[in-house]
Amino acid sequence: MDTNPSAAGEILGLVPVDRVFWTDNLSISFGGLVAVERVNMQVSYGEILGLIGPNGSGKTTFFNIITGLYTPSEGDFFLEGDSLLGKPPHMIARKGIARTFQMSRLCLDLSILDNVLIGIHYRQKSWLLDSILRRRRLASEVAGVREKALQLFRVFNKELVDHAGEPAGSLPLIDRRRVEICRAMLGEPKLLLLDEPSAGMNPEEKEELMKDIRTIQGASNGISTIIIEHDMAVIKSITERVIALNYGCRIAEGTFDKVSRDPELREAYLGKQV
């Protein structure tokens, strides 16, 4: 298991300022099964970090912990220095961690715009009383946010702009993924978590997706991102650094080239060499 170089820095009292997010011995077990075991990792500002590992290695579980859906049995995790341990999911979201889901979770009956606007709703000021009595204020808020959403749509797929009022169920898979990413991004999160965004896509669609992610990175001064992926081409092309998990433990870390040569990782994916 690798050592965590920045932990040394912390012990020495040097607080690194380039980390937006880090975890400290994060663990969780379900009944007797240890799903995530003492994971230490960190994400720097503007970095795209890849998270790989065979099925069942705890990647999505890790996401669930750091978004507050699961409570870890051990360890802690920090966003910009604040501990998020024990905080409910909606607080963590408001602090700035946004995510997409492995199985695309869109509200299919609601309009595309509705699905995306929820990503920024918590910044809005017009609530109960304003909705009833001060409609103008609500109206200007809605119009403003809608513009932002449409701008995001233009980056991904101009057609989304025209069909923004239609139910999300009418979209093909790749557009649903895009909408989900827009939803996560609309709130300008500090940390973006993408869970297998290219699953179910063909190579052309994956190319488009990577292009779009790079565009967003460029447009928004680089949102720090952790991306879970099974497709190594995607990982290789987008990420600067990769962490590999197996059976809930971190087994390798480094650039994609370095990690892909790691013997333990190969064994995890391909089995022992006979």
Add this chain to the structure above:
Amino acid sequence: MSALEVLAQQVINGLMLGMMYSIVGVGFTLYFGVLDIINFSHGEFYMLGAFIALILNSIAGAAGWSVSPIFMLIYIFLGSMILTGAVGVVTQRLCVRPVSKAPMLISLLVTLGLGIAIREAVRIFYPRGADPKHFPTFLPTDSFKLGHVIIRYDSLIIFGMGVVSIVLTSLVINRTKIGSAIRAVAQDGEAAMMMGVDLDRTVDITFFIGSVLAAVAGIMNGLYYRTIMFNMGGMAGVIGFSAAVMGGLGNVYGAIVGGMLFGLLETFCAAVLPFGAENKRVFAFLVVILFMTFKPTGILGEKVYERV
């Protein structure tokens, strides 16, 4: 009467009540397990079973039978079981199957509507249906005493019937081929289908068993209280549902535990608490609410993690 005897008396009464609730609860839990639906017409089948038994009895009377009470008992039980079971299967195919894929709320309301229809049909079409009906007495009416504790003979017999029904149901579910089919579908309907289980037939049989159980409980109720009314199904349904949920929806043993619990709660609250008699149901429902809040999976249920 010593305290122990008072306690024993309450326990016996509570268990009697609980037995009937348990049987209704088992039906609820079976429906939930197999089809993921809350079948709110179940209580009305309880009532229907009792009324069909009454009708069968009247037919026998009109035809001038004079046979032993045991024979009559077997006749009305079997007859009602088969007929109620049949009605259950038919209504399931007509009303429940079409909405089995819809959200649970829809099936809840559909079965509620079905229940209303059954109840009203009985009230309208049974002669003077709105009046309480006398249920024939086939069981010995006397009782014996253990110290100061009164035990009715018919209670014992009814309790025994209940035990037999539950044991039989458990045997069917755990030891027969159709039972494994039911359990398989309850775990994962699609996988069961792929393994060759006939889903439609399994659901039909589940509803048959559930309706039969309801009928048995209804007749037991009639034998115990010796009166039945067209609206006896409403409360029985709600209590049966509570029993199933308290014990853990989908778990047959849970329903039994839940039913007994509810019966004991009612009896004890009536006896022990001040203002207990009128409010016994209130306390029992309060316990149900507390259960739902703090242990929604029920006594015997398992914790389920939602897949994110």
Add this chain to the structure above:
Amino acid sequence: MAKEKRKSLMGPVSVLALEAIVYGLFVALLLVPTIWIIAAEVALVGGIVFYLWRRPSSGKRIGELFNAHKKTVWVGIIVLILTTPFCMAYSPYWLFIIITAGLFTIAALGLNLQLGSTGMVNLAGAAFYAIGAYTAGLLALNWSWPPWLTIPAGAVVAGLFSILLFIPIFKTTGSYLALVTIALQFMVVILLDNQEWTGGPQGLRNIPLFSIGGYSFTANLRIGPLELPFYANFYYLLVLIAAAVAIVCHRLYQSWVGLTLSIIRDDEIVAKTSGVSVVRWKMTTFALGNCFIGLAGAFYSHLVGFISPPTFSFERSLLLASIVILGGMDNVMGIIFGALLLIILPEKLRVISDYRFLIYGIVLVIMLILRPKGLFPFKVRDFADLVGMARKKKGKVPWTRILQRRVRS
């Protein structure tokens, strides 16, 4: 010029004509004493529905017509609503039934906030209605509170009671929540039935009838030479309250609140990870919805002057839930229609009164099998009005240009 003027009048006139025809059918349904009118109207409506189904373009044209002349539509509706008591001048009974339908509309809108908008199953609607009614009745009887205080009090108490149920509500979902509310429903009714201070099984009698600032609601309403049955007083007040509630619900729907509730309903996990405090919102909507239900209940107790436990049965809760489901979840107009349908039709069928509930049960089953999303199609939320309002505020683009832009794009 004259031709253009005629053309521009054609639209509004046809709208008014259509509204008048529908209204006429409605009034005829109520006032014509035989039940054959029902069969005739069902056939007529069925025929129209069939025609529109075969020729959707006609339906679309009518829809566009109504959209283009929104102001006329509303003026027409308001006029028709105001004149209803005049039509019912000789049938106070039907006026009373319409008022009852109005009360159920308010309660159903409250339930819709919980069930349709947020997905919280509340089968204790009748219990909260009872809480509102008993609060108003007790305050009026024991402490002589006037109606304009007791009715809001009924709403507030019902809302406070919801807050008591805080923990069970937010910890349970779906059918478990249904069971909690069912248990609650029975608890409340049993308690009301056996407590002395609520009047027990006899309930409360002689609740002071309405009187606001000296004007007694029980006197017949005099408008010029006409004298309307005293129910007309209640009618107009109720229309005001119902309209207010409907507007509030509509505005909540077309706002961040409505959006948040929809997401909670459709996918709680997404809601949570998008920053929605699901617990807070569930509590708020549950309480607000019950406030509306309690409000209706309080009004009811002053309307009839006498309330007792059997009125607030589980069946009433089911009726309320059916109105929301059949009328259309999260659809204000649909619910109004559903309330009218489910309250008025059974009254009309009183002739075969014995079979009422049987038919109700059967119709419920059939409706849910055939059209589980409600009578009216789900309307996707559309912030266009708000966006238009924002543009208008900027003063740069006048209304007509916005319409043109929308038509073009």
